[in-house]
Amino acid sequence: MHAHWLLPLTVFLPWLGAGAVLAAGRARRLAIGIAIVCAAADAVLSILLIPLASDRIGFSLVIGGAFGELSLLPDGFGVYLAAIAAVIGGLAVVFSVDYMRGEEGQNRYYALVLFFIGAMVGLVLSANLLMVVVFWEITALCSWALISFHNDDPKAVAGGIKALIVTGLGGVGLLAGSLAIYAQVGTFDIPTFMARANGFPPRLLAWIGFGFLAAAAAKSAQFPFQTWLPDAMEAPTPISALIHAATMVNAGVYLLARFSPAFADVPGWSLSVVSVGAVSALIAGTMAAVSNDLKRVLAWSTVSQLGFMVYAIGAGAVFQSQFHLLSHSVFKALLFLAAGAVVHTVGTRDMRNMGGLSRKMPLTCAVFVIGALALAGIPPVNGFWSKEMILESGLANGPFWAYVVMLVAVGLTALYTLRCVWMVFFAPAEDRHAHEAGPAMKFALIPLAFGSLVTWMLAGPFQNLLARTLPLHFPGAGAETAGLAGTWAIAAEVLTASSTWVALGVVALGAALWAVRAPFKGISTRLWPVRRAAEAGYGFEAINRGIVKGVQGAGEGLRTTQSGLLNWNVAAIVMAVIAVLCALWLAAGRGG
Amino acid sequence: MVIQTLVLSATLICALQAIRAPRLLISALWLAGCSALLALAIALLGAPEVGVVELSVGAGLVTIIFVFAINVAGEETIGMTSLVPRPLAWALMCVFLFLLIWLTLPGLVSPALPQDTLPFLRALWDARSLDTVLQVALIFSGVLGSLGLLAERRETAHSPRQAGAEGASS
Amino acid sequence: MTGDVWTIAMVAVLGLAAIGIYGLLILRNLIKIVVALQVLAKGTILVMVAAGGIAGKPAIGQSLAITVIVADTVVTVMALALAIQVRRWCGTLDTRVISSLRR
Numbered sequence: 022m023h024a025h026w027l028l029p030l031t032v033f034l035p036w037l038g039a040g041a042v043l044a045a046g047r048a049r050r051l052a053i054g055i056a057i058v059c060a061a062a063d064a065v066l067s068i069l070l071i072p073l074a075s076d077r078i079g080f081s082l083v084i085g086g087a088f089g090e091l092s093l094l095p096d097g098f099g100v101y102l103a104a105i106a107a108v109i110g111g112l113a114v115v116f117s118v119d120y121m122r123g124e125e126g127q128n129r130y131y132a133l134v135l136f137f138i139g140a141m142v143g144l145v146l147s148a149n150l151l152m153v154v155v156f157w158e159i160t161a162l163c164s165w166a167l168i169s170f171h172n173d174d175p176k177a178v179a180g181g182i183k184a185l186i187v188t189g190l191g192g193v194g195l196l197a198g199s200l201a202i203y204a205q206v207g208t209f210d211i212p213t214f215m216a217r218a219n220g221f222p223p224r225l226l227a228w229i230g231f232g233f234l235a236a237a238a239a240k241s242a243q244f245p246f247q248t249w250l251p252d253a254m255e256a257p258t259p260i261s262a263l264i265h266a267a268t269m270v271n272a273g274v275y276l277l278a279r280f281s282p283a284f285a286d287v288p289g290w291s292l293s294v295v296s297v298g299a300v301s302a303l304i305a306g307t308m309a310a311v312s313n314d315l316k317r318v319l320a321w322s323t324v325s326q327l328g329f330m331v332y333a334i335g336a337g338a339v340f341q342s343q344f345h346l347l348s349h350s351v352f353k354a355l356l357f358l359a360a361g362a363v364v365h366t367v368g369t370r371d372m373r374n375m376g377g378l379s380r381k382m383p384l385t386c387a388v389f390v391i392g393a394l395a396l397a398g399i400p401p402v403n404g405f406w407s408k409e410m411i412l413e414s415g416l417a418n419g420p421f422w423a424y425v426v427m428l429v430a431v432g433l434t435a436l437y438t439l440r441c442v443w444m445v446f447f448a449p450a451e452d453r454h455a456h457e458a459g460p461a462m463k464f465a466l467i468p469l470a471f472g473s474l475v476t477w478m479l480a481g482p483f484q485n486l487l488a489r490t491l492p493l494h495f496p497g498a499g500a501e502t503a504g505l506a507g508t509w510a511i512a513a514e515v516l517t518a519s520s521t522w523v524a525l526g527v528v529a530l531g532a533a534l535w536a537v538r539a540p541f542k543g544i545s546t547r548l549w550p551v552r553r554a555a556e557a558g559y560g561f562e563a564i565n566r567g568i569v570k571g572v573q574g575a576g577e578g579l580r581t582t583q584s585g586l587l588n589w590n591v592a593a594i595v596m597a598v599i600a601v602l603c604a605l606w607l608a609a610g611r612g613g
Numbered sequence: 614m615v616i617q618t619l620v621l622s623a624t625l626i627c628a629l630q631a632i633r634a635p636r637l638l639i640s641a642l643w644l645a646g647c648s649a650l651l652a653l654a655i656a657l658l659g660a661p662e663v664g665v666v667e668l669s670v671g672a673g674l675v676t677i678i679f680v681f682a683i684n685v686a687g688e689e690t691i692g693m694t695s696l697v698p699r700p701l702a703w704a705l706m707c708v709f710l711f712l713l714i715w716l717t718l719p720g721l722v723s724p725a726l727p728q729d730t731l732p733f734l735r736a737l738w739d740a741r742s743l744d745t746v747l748q749v750a751l752i753f754s755g756v757l758g759s760l761g762l763l764a765e766r767r768e769t770a771h772s773p774r775q776a777g778a779e780g781a782s783s
Numbered sequence: 784m785t786g787d788v789w790t791i792a793m794v795a796v797l798g799l800a801a802i803g804i805y806g807l808l809i810l811r812n813l814i815k816i817v818v819a820l821q822v823l824a825k826g827t828i829l830v831m832v833a834a835g836g837i838a839g840k841p842a843i844g845q846s847l848a849i850t851v852i853v854a855d856t857v858v859t860v861m862a863l864a865l866a867i868q869v870r871r872w873c874g875t876l877d878t879r880v881i882s883s884l885r886r
């Protein structure tokens with residue numbers, strides 16, 4: 022079985038590339054060449070992994086002791102997320118060649134991107150919970166370093182710190198849950214835990230479940246951790262496309278999807294997941310509708326769509342949520358990269374200063390419109406199919422109030438998407454200088470646009486892949502529908518479901534509300550308190566600022582212990598040794 | 614056994630005096646005495662080869678290097694007031710010693726284990742041969758490192774302070 | 784105390800370790816600190832020999848003691864070279880003065 026060497030190669034090849042890029046030093050073209058070759062090779066490798074997916078561990082390295090073994094398991098969730106990470110990573114690297122031309126510190130940039138791709142692939146392929154935690158934190162580190170890439174810009178630095186602190190606080194939930202699992206089961210192995218989850222004491226399982234939920238919510242910028250993602254838009258746009266739309270924020274959804282069978286029976290867990298998803302989708306939708314910054318609109322829309330996925334997992338529709346994740350990664354990366362092309366030429370992110378770009382940037386406009394159609398959920402683009410599937414299963418399995426909230430969110434999505442497209446490309450504006458995207462940018466945009474149009478056809482094979490390799494998540498689903506026939510069956514089901522037509526109606530309503538907004542201006546002005554609250558982030562910004570200030574203040578306060586005086590350092594060492602000896606003494610006493 | 618007790622006690626006394634001596638050269642000489650007595654104690658404990666090495670390296674080589682360093686760096690009168698208050702240091706050491714004694718000494722009375730009769734030279738060159746090779750490499754790297762550290766000449770020693778003064782005034 | 788010679792050796796080890804660490808806590812002159820490190824190293828050498836004797840593998844213990852002697856000598860040489868550099872660059876060997884982390 023060739024997965025034995027293919028798996029660690031897919032994970033660690035980008036890391037080798039990162040090292041090579043850093044070592045290339047001044048040879049700028051060599052560094053960029055290495056980065057492109059590595060990212061492309063990794064994309065190919067990850068696609069080669071897909072046919073090799075199985076439910077048995079493909080590679081393991083025995084470390085011994087508490088760490089167990091570092092194992093990589095190529096099951097359905099893992100291989101397709103790895104393929105998304107590697108392929109979109111490769112496209113982002115190619116896009117960056119044009120976008121970052123002439124910038125300082127490109128070695129650092131490409132090395133960090135490659136380091137991130139490797140860590141993300143490792144995260145989704147790991148079957149050892151400790152490895153998941155380590156890769157989780159590595160992606161957080163790369164995200165911080167890349168958000169603050171322009172480290173002479175105070176907004177970028179602040180955005181990076183905020184992202185790090187908020188996702189780090191959530192990561193504590195993941196670490197605590199992992200340690201609790203180890204204490205109970207004696208190993209970090211994920212399949213072992215999943216098999217034995219029913220035997221856990223209920224209160225412990227609840228703590229672990231909610232800890233994981235907090236970690237996932239923080240990583241995927243869900244309520245109440247949603248404020249870091251819009252501020253992370255200070256990162257260069259290819260980074261926003263890769264990390265904050267297509268890969269890293271998916272890690273939270275991945276976590277929930279993988280562990281959902283274990284926690285589905287915990288009282289209140291599924292309801293919490295549904296609530297978190299629905300509230301995030303709604304809040305983010307309103308924030309996107311009032312924002313004037315192009316990337317912020319896209320950031321809030323990411324939060325909103327992730328809310329859809331989280332809602333689906335809470336309603337038990339794991340396949341539908343993963344399918345929407347696939348569609349979303351493709352079309353959101355497309356939207357971000359196209360937005361990057363726009364921002365790169367116009368020089369500003371404020372949509373009020375854009376307009377009329379459809380004539381000057383026809384290709385960018387066309388791909389952006391395709392992505393917008395997918396985002397709004399208009400057939401036949403891939404976003405339509407996956408979103409409808411989520412709504413359908415949510416209506417069937419989830420609480421009804423959540424379904425109504427999601428419908429409102431769908432309408433809001435259509436509204437802000439149309440608003441965005443209008444303000445950027447079609448609004449009448451004075452003639453300003455804008456040129457079409459460069460060749461490398463086009464090279465990245467076109468496959469993504471093509472993907473948006475066709476990935477929905479993968480529904481059938483994808484469902485087979487998941488059913489075949491994840492018996493715990495999809496019990497009793499044998500190899501029924503084969504390949505594309507399965508897709509037609511799913512498509513037919515979607516088209517004939519009543520919820521689909523309801524949702525399409527809401528989409529049309531949302532679009533119409535924007536198109537004929539003039540008569541509604543009166544309502545809009547009378548709703549200004551709501552608008553003000555939305556612009557201020559409903560008070561969450563203030564809470565976040567407080568948390569960041571608190572953490573940094575504590576750090577400054579503890580600085581006095583680092584005096585640099587040798588004798589006090591030795592005293593600290595001696596005190597630590599005494600503490601360890603006391604712990605040994607107590608343990609020995611208890612052990613008898 | 615009495616002899617070993619006496620020799621080891623003398624070693625401890627020399628070590629204590631090395632710490633307490635006011636001048637650096639005296640301190641280095643007390644350290645040499647401590648090394649010599651320790652070499653004797655180790656030889657009496659049944660490891661004559663180790664004792665010989667310790668005598669020549671610890672009492673000889675290290676003392677010479679200390680004297681050289683003290684000559685180069687110069688004597689400097691630094692007061693005996695310590696940064697960590699002495700009562701705290703005493704307390705930490707008492708707790709530390711108490712814990713170590715409590716944890717290690719009772720377990721030392723072990724039934725006679727079967728004696729492994731490997732001769733010392735065989736152990737050094739066969740069983741622990743990698744150790745020995747690495748020690749050679751370590752000595753080389755230590756020598757080269759020290760040469761590199763000390764290679765800076767006296768004139769450049771002034772330049773950082775000059776540059777600092779210029780930087781402060783500009 | 785059973786009067787075993789190895790027990791006396793272990794007591795001496797603990798004593799040397801305690802004296803060495805006490806010196807590290809108290810002393811301010813960098814070269815005296817290196818002397819204290821050497822005292823601690825002597826304790827380590829003795830414990831290797833003693834451990835070999837107690838565990839019934841004297842030869843292994845002794846070769847490890849040789850290793851410790853070599854390694855600690857190299858460390859002492861490097862530490863003294865660093866102390867000489869500190870004297871050249873900072874003008875003093877006092878630990879209170881050479882700390883640059885303080886504000």
